[in-house]
Amino acid sequence: MAFRCSRFLNRLPLQTIITIPFVIQVIGVVGVVGYLSFKHGQATVDDLAIQLRAELTGRIFQQLEALVEQPDVINQINTNSLLQGDINVSAGKGEHQLWQQAKVFPSTNLIYCATEADGAFLGVGRSGNGEGLHIQVANAATDRYFHYYDADPTGRRSFLTSKGNSVYDPRERPWYKDAKYQRRATWSDVYLDFDTQLPTITANAPVYDPRDGKFTGVC
Numbered sequence: 001m002a003f004r005c006s007r008f009l010n011r012l013p014l015q016t017i018i019t020i021p022f023v024i025q026v027i028g029v030v031g032v033v034g035y036l037s038f039k040h041g042q043a044t045v046d047d048l049a050i051q052l053r054a055e056l057t058g059r060i061f062q063q064l065e066a067l068v069e070q071p072d073v074i075n076q077i078n079t080n081s082l083l084q085g086d087i088n089v090s091a092g093k094g095e096h097q098l099w100q101q102a103k104v105f106p107s108t109n110l111i112y113c114a115t116e117a118d119g120a121f122l123g124v125g126r127s128g129n130g131e132g133l134h135i136q137v138a139n140a141a142t143d144r145y146f147h148y149y150d151a152d153p154t155g156r157r158s159f160l161t162s163k164g165n166s167v168y169d170p171r172e173r174p175w176y177k178d179a180k181y182q183r184r185a186t187w188s189d190v191y192l193d194f195d196t197q198l199p200t201i202t203a204n205a206p207v208y209d210p211r212d213g214k215f216t217g218v219c
Contacts, residue, residue, distance in 0.1 A: 070105050071203030072185055077101070078219040079207050082113050089113050089217065090120045092137045092157075098124040099155030102133050112136070113207075114170035115217040116180075119144070121170045124151070134161065138168040146195075168194060170218070179204040179218045 078098070081087040087094030098111045102124045105111075112123025120139035127134060135149040135157045146164030149157035170176050174191035185205040193200040207217045 070107065072205075074101050074105065074108070074111060075185060075203065075205040075219050078111070078113055079205050082207055082217065082219060083210065087113055087122070089115045089122045090118055090139055092120075092122055092139060092141070095122060095124060095135045095137075095151075095157060096155035098122070099133060099135070099151050102126070103155075110136075110202075113217060113219040114176060116171065116215055117217075119169045119171045121146075121168065124155075138164070138170075144168055164195075166194075175202045175204050176218050179206045180215065182206070 078087060078101075081094065081097060082089065087097060098113075101111050102108055108126075110123050110125035112121060112125075114121045118140060121136065122139075123136045124133055125136055126132070133151050135151055137147045137149070137157075138144055142163075144167045146168055147160055148162045148164075150159045150161055152158045173194065175188040178186055178188045183206055185203070188202050188204065190199050190201050192198065204218050206215060207219060208214065209216050
């Protein structure tokens with residue numbers, strides 16, 4: 001084999017013989033550089049993926065925090081309004097404030113208050129497709145059946161669109177009992193919605209009269 005290789009090399013031009021080692025070196029260097037570039041590129045891609053995941057996770061947490069904080073802000077406002085008389089659940093007055101909140105916070109499904117003394121309920125909820133808003137009233141005047149109203153451009157009730165088929169007492173609902181028992185703003189356990197019978201979870205706050213500390217209802 002050595003003899004044949006020697007004869008083969010003897011037949012090659014001198015320029016070719018001198019060039020071959022350099023070509024081999026260049027090929028080796030290019031291969032090493034290519035391998036290192038691939039590894040470096042892979043590391044860069046991995047680092048970029050980690051950064052993107054971290055940024056995406058941060059944004060998700062930011063959105064979740066905003067969604068969790070919104071109900072607490074709404075409930076604090078409505079609790080104060082209920083105590084000051086701006087919302088009168090028993091008389092079914094003050095729905096325009098709940099309507100405005102539903103417009104400002106489109107992620108909410110139903111904003112409401114209920115009273116301990118007479119089990120009255122006043123709320124503003126979204127229709128089945130989530131686009132329109134309707135006013136829900138259940139009190140002594142409705143014989144404790146839900147009455148559903150359209151809202152005018154100012155957020156006040158206009159036309160009666162439908163009536164519920166079952167007597168409604170908010171004091172018997174899980175969300176009301178949870179807030180009353182916890183004695184603080186809280187998230188309810190999962191329960192079935194009164195109308196849709198779908199699994200639901202709500203944020204609620206108990207309302208206490210600042211004069212005597214008496215429990216008066218839930219928002």
